[in-house]
Structures are given as structure tokens and as C-alpha cells.
Amino acid sequence: MYEYLKKLSSIYALRMFIDKIRDSKVLGIGTGSTVKYFIDELIRLGMLKDKKVVVSSYATHNYLYKHGIDAYTPINCNYADIYVDGLDEINANLDIIKGRGAALLWEKQLAIRSKLRIYIADYTKVNPEQYLYMKPxxxxxxxxxxxxxxxxxxxxxxxxxxxxxxxxxxxxxxxxxxxxxxxxxxxxxxxxxxxxxxxxxxxxxxxxLFPNNLVDYVIVSYPGNIVKVYSRR
CATH class of the missing domain: 3.30.70.260 (ACT domain)
Known part of the structure; x- marks a missing residue:
């Protein structure tokens, strides 16, 4: 079920922001199993052509390379139009925790440098409290x-x-x-x-720790094909 929910949030995020992603010149892509579903959809739709793709880890770089897509690291990128990534925990204030994949430095660099930050997750990452407590x-x-x-x-x-x-x-x-x-x-x-x-x-x-000033939208999937959008905008 969890794999389905990861794919669901990825597809929903892509459909919601498809025009902005299509028009972007520099696209930042994060790390993790949820993000791979997002990448798969981008590839299927041919949306990574003629676009500079900047990644938050060598793992994502290698995944794209296997699909014939060149990518850059943050050293080659001072800004990105959009950054899409997963998360490990989100609270009611939209503060999030990232880094279980040990890619937090590049992830935060891309979040800081991006005009629009979008995170995708399943409901198990949602913490309804005003504080963080679920994940190290x-x-x-x-x-x-x-x-x-x-x-x-x-x-x-x-x-x-x-x-x-x-x-x-x-x-x-x-x-x-x-x-x-x-x-x-x-x-x-x-x-x-x-x-x-x-x-x-x-x-x-x-x-x-990614305080909510580094978060614009969070797309969360729930059982029953339910998707919720949380936003500071």
C-alpha cells in the first residue's frame, strides 16, 4: 500500500504543477523512493528534455543517468525554478525533517536556492502536533x-x-x-x-531541520485515493 501511496502523491504533485514544471528551465530533484516515482513520471511524459536538472545526491544522479538523462549537482547551480523532494516528518506548522537518505546538505542547498519548493509524502509522515517528535x-x-x-x-x-x-x-x-x-x-x-x-x-x-520558510507546498496521499495539499501560500 505504501508504494502505491508514494506513487499517488508523486503523480498528483506532477499534475498540480505540470505547467510550472514544463515552463521551468532549472528543475531541482531530491532523493528517495517517493521521488523516484516522480522522476519516472517526468521521464514517461518526456518532460526532462531541454531542461537543466539539478539533483540532491549522487543516488538520484545515477538513477537519472541510467535513464539517459544528464544532471548537475548544486555546485553547478545557483538557483532552481522548482525543487521537488520527499520528507521524513511534517508537523502542523509545516516544519519538516529530512535526511534519512543522508543527502540533507544538498537538499537544503536546493531548497534555499529554489523559487518554489514542493514536497511529496504519504500520510505516515504527517505529525498533527505543533512540534516535531516522530523522527530523529x-x-x-x-x-x-x-x-x-x-x-x-x-x-x-x-x-x-x-x-x-x-x-x-x-x-x-x-x-x-x-x-x-x-x-x-x-x-x-x-x-x-x-x-x-x-x-x-x-x-x-x-x-x-527544514523550517517552514523552506516549504511552499506539501502533497500528502492517504488511503482511499485521498490527496491533501498543505501550503504556506
Missing amino acids: VPIEVVPNAVYYVIEKLTILGYKPVLRIGKMKDGPIITDNGNFIIDLVYEKIQNAKQVDEEIKKINGVVETG
Whole structure:
């Protein structure tokens, strides 16, 4: 069922914004299983021709390459017309958590640089509360500062856990050569404030907290072929 719902939200988002996507010159595309359905639809409709596509990870870059589509990374892109990505949790304020795929740095770079940010998800990612609490917050950290950062986060009252690889020994390595710390907490009431506070720690590169100023639309699919659109606009 979940795979169907991922596809449903992807197709709905594409239909809702098809004119804007078709007219865009630079399209940012995120990372994850939900986004792959969105890419498949774009390819099926031939909508990636004559368009600069910028990706948030090498995983998405490779997926597009297998389909004969060239893509760029954020180093080649100062802006995007539209950015489409998945999410891990969204609360009632439209603050979101991203980064389970360890692509949060490029994802946030694209969100910051894009004129229109659209996120797609299924209902299991929706948190009806005003705060975040369902998912750990991923934090990208330079390797030589990881234990310093863990110590500072612990002092702040968080429970930081270094993310370890499942298919390799040792920590997960991001596309930027960094480590990921997953931050366990009770509640995050102010995503923007916490994001800024954590990034003041020396060695922290980026957090997976996307405050609602980086969110324009969220398309969420529910059982029964129901799709809801959440928006700040």
C-alpha cells in the first residue's frame, strides 16, 4: 500500500504543477523512493528534455543517468525554478525533517536556492502536533569533529547517535565525505531556532531541520485515493 501511496502523491504533485514544471528551465530533484516515482513520471511524459536538472545526491544522479538523462549537482547551480523532494516528518506548522537518505546538505542547498519548493509524502509522515517528535534529526558533521559535536549536543540535552552503515563497517559516509549524527529528542518546538543553535557548534555542516520558510507546498496521499495539499501560500 505504501508504494502505491508514494506513487499517488508523486503523480498528483506532477499534475498540480505540470505547467510550472514544463515552463521551468532549472528543475531541482531530491532523493528517495517517493521521488523516484516522480522522476519516472517526468521521464514517461518526456518532460526532462531541454531542461537543466539539478539533483540532491549522487543516488538520484545515477538513477537519472541510467535513464539517459544528464544532471548537475548544486555546485553547478545557483538557483532552481522548482525543487521537488520527499520528507521524513511534517508537523502542523509545516516544519519538516529530512535526511534519512543522508543527502540533507544538498537538499537544503536546493531548497534555499529554489523559487518554489514542493514536497511529496504519504500520510505516515504527517505529525498533527505543533512540534516535531516522530523522527530523529540527521546532522551532517565533519569526521574530525564528530565526538566533539556529540559532546556538545549531549550538554544541550539531546541524545546524539552516530549513524552506522548496514552494508559496511563504520559510520555512514555522505556524498560530501562527512558523518551523520541522528539526534534523538523529546520535542522540537521551534525548528528554526534549533536549526540555528545546532549549526553554531563547530564541526556541524548542516541539519535535517527544514523550517517552514523552506516549504511552499506539501502533497500528502492517504488511503482511499485521498490527496491533501498543505501550503504556506
